[in-house]
Amino acid sequence: MNTDLSLREFKKGAWNKNIDPADFVKNNITPYEGGATFLQGPSKKTLRVWSAAKVALNEERINNGCRSINTEVVSNITAFGPGYIKKDDEVIVGLQTELLLMRAMKPFGGIKLVQSAVEERGLKVSERVVDIFNYARNHNQAVFDAYDSEIRAYRSNHVLTGLPDNYARGRIIGDFRRMALYGANVLIEAKKFDYANVSGELTEHKVRLREELSLQINALKDMIVMAKGYGIDVTRPAETAQEAIQWTYIGYLAAIKEQDGAAMSLGNVSSFFDIYIERDLEAGIITEEEAQEMIDQFVMKLRLVRHLRPASYDEIFGGDPTWVTESIGGQFHDGRTKVTKTSFRFLQTLYNLGPAPEPNLTVLWSNDLPEEFKSFCAQVSIDTSSLQYENDDVMRCVRGSDDYGIACCVSYQPIGKRIQHFGARANMPKTLLLALNEGREEEKGIQIISGVPAIPEGALSYDLVLQQFKFALSELARVYAKSMFIIHYMHDKYYYERAQMALIDTDPGVDIAYGAAGISIIADSLSAIKYAKVTPVRNSKGLTVDFNIEGDFPKYGNDDDRVDNIAKEITSFFIGELRKHQTYKNAVPTLSLLTITSNVMYGKNTGATPDGRKAGESFAPGANPMHGRDCTGAIASLNSVSKLSYEDAQDGISNTFSMIPKSLGSTKEEQVENLVATLNGYFGHGAHHLNVNVLNRETLMDAYNHPEQYPQLTIRVSGYAVNFVRLSKAHQLEVIARTFHESM
């Protein structure tokens, strides 16, 4: 212990009696209302470590996106010894494996996917590991043992896609701050106490809980061992800022050594770190440069997180994302801001290390955020296109917590208190086509839903189509809910997230996060049927291959209630249907309007739709209007999206906003002012999420043609950011084609 340091005591509170980092933060935070002038550039040490990392990143890029794979070891918290980038210069240490950017196998989600990922790289999974999984069951195998033919049909015909049934579900955020605030020993004691309280007449639930608690306690013990490898003793609480950051990172590192869920998010650590940094600065034991150095180096580690993924995975999650989502800013219920100097320091990493997609920096935007912070965020967006924004005022009020993080792309999760089960998404336009084709899939005619009557010849009737579409959606909800029940039951059984769960309250509440893709196509299709004359063109099997549209119709994205209300109504209807079904662990259903990068894949697998979209054409991402149909400018487009109700889509409503710099204003100062005004307006209307890209289309074209010159070019795509050059060429073209708002 650093007993020689004369550090002041933290203000006491409920956190001294219970495991409660939120209370610690509330009692000890120093909200910051000032500007960015205090920020420092990168230290020499940071530059040296980053340049070593950049060499490895370049090797990874040259080697087709994967530097190396360990094919011998089943990764877990203690499977690998310590790893370093440039040991002497690293102030925050720890890698997933012993080598930088080496990817590890985590086969409990599904051995098949691991095998294909390894074999695609011309390597082989070691015989020992293959043999282990001849005996050990894995999540993937177990889920398919319980699937029925209906689920399989929905799945193989692209109605339900990207389901976490052959890979890990992710999304569960550990409260990694707990490691720093309490140390592992106290956390183990608390879990033992919880275990002792699982008593009385036993139920399946209680037995399950005891097993979970034992797994969690073992995970904490393993974290102690793993940290010891780096010469770090996490049994006790952290004392200094460096320790607080390091301890927190050990908690996170344990999670990503053992789990490779699609999204392995971080939570909201920045203002927690700030408390320690403020105290160290006050005591004179660190300088501002050293404070920034710790944040830069922590963030650098987060940029280097890697998981082993097969090529097929890239279709739904393009650009190798890890969703190390860190939420910055927001307000407390009591009206104080959660913005601290360390909120600024996190954003400053985008200058000190250059732009980057990870960590997925998410600004929790409130109307009441300090003005200087708003301006700095806008400036960073304009300079780096690396930030996304979410409505803190809405999430805090509707969901209830003021200590939450963002899981994956856009999803609210109270830290350490609740978790969420990831549910991928359903293809709504495909479902509309099922409704128009007697329940048959439009390409091959395979029967998916029974009981859908044939549509009469001639122009489509809005009332009839709406009625049949709603029936199809209710069937979709039923099958979707079934599949999720199975998936999460099996994931708990075969690939339980013991590391994250060890850092979360025992037996937390669960949200089940369903998703829907293609809302803009649905809105425009139904609008076309209602306001224009739409006649299906059918092939010899009677399946729709195209639609004749006569006359004009209102299109989503122009602030026109006639069509925007359709989008709203369908979203509300679908979540209503989902809420009717049983869920595993009594999880509460939520819904997202989000596509990740799968909007391209959905488009490829979906026939022509009544809005005039041709077969195979990409969907718009998330809740965005379709490309080129929002023709009255950016604000009309934003207003349309903002009408979708967060109450109906509490897992998130994603919108990606791309602007050429000149459209935002003539000078940097004007651009910052105008972006702040836009964000205030959009979120003031109750909108949920916004990705902000400020880029010239020409830059993207040049990067498409000369990727080697743009290693750090970052762009927001759905609920995350990517290195543009690491997207597939198809995804790159889709991004370039997307509506750029360029008023002149």
Added chain:
Amino acid sequence: MALYFPLQDTEQDTLNTLHPNDLRIHSLETFGTHDGPGVRMVIFVQGCQFRCLYCQNVDTLDVNGGTMVSIDELVTRAINQKDYFGHKGGVTVSGGEPLLQRSKLITFFKKLHDNGINTCLDSNGRLLDNDVKELLHHTDLILLDVKHIDDDWHHKLCGVSNKPTLKVAEYCESVQQKMWLRYVLVPGWNDQPEFVEKWARQFTGYKSVDRVEILPYHQLGMHKWRMMGLPYQLTDVTTPSTEIKERVLHTFQKYFADVRLK
């Protein structure tokens, strides 16, 4: 110089008086950041009697073109956007020439002011009558394009005289109507040092002039001329060189406190 269609003197009168509850508009840009301060909803109205050789919205000239949109709908749209305007933004009516629909714009601007929305006119100053004066009374800022200080050159460049424009400017000064003067800088047409100097001297004493904006000519509107089958006469004119831009900037800066080169 061939005018591609008549000035439509008769029609422009009816444009102002017929359909008092509707504006004839060309298009709407809900995220305008270049026509007035802050984020603005910009309404491009239809109809203009200037025949500027460099016109970048040549499709807005015909006073019989465009779409009729009710003033109330536009007010509703503006209210829906109000949250985005921040402290500075609001609504700009550009065109086309807004003053051709001055009577209706009085109604429109009054309603915007009733809802606390800032109003801005982007005009060539085509005419000055009592309605224009009343409209200016409900205008927070006028962006006045004075395209050439020499009337002969103004005729050559825009097909009409600059006298009404100068009268509008004088009137604005007399009632202290806040103005941003705009100068589309076209090499070989209005970059002559003596005229630039004269232009600046004309307005240097005006207290109502809050800012001067230099808008370098570009050819981005040329494709519209082609689409409409009209001959574009400035095909050989390029965007002004840095040297020209800097020279005009320096001249203006001698006479005005706030000059922006866009």
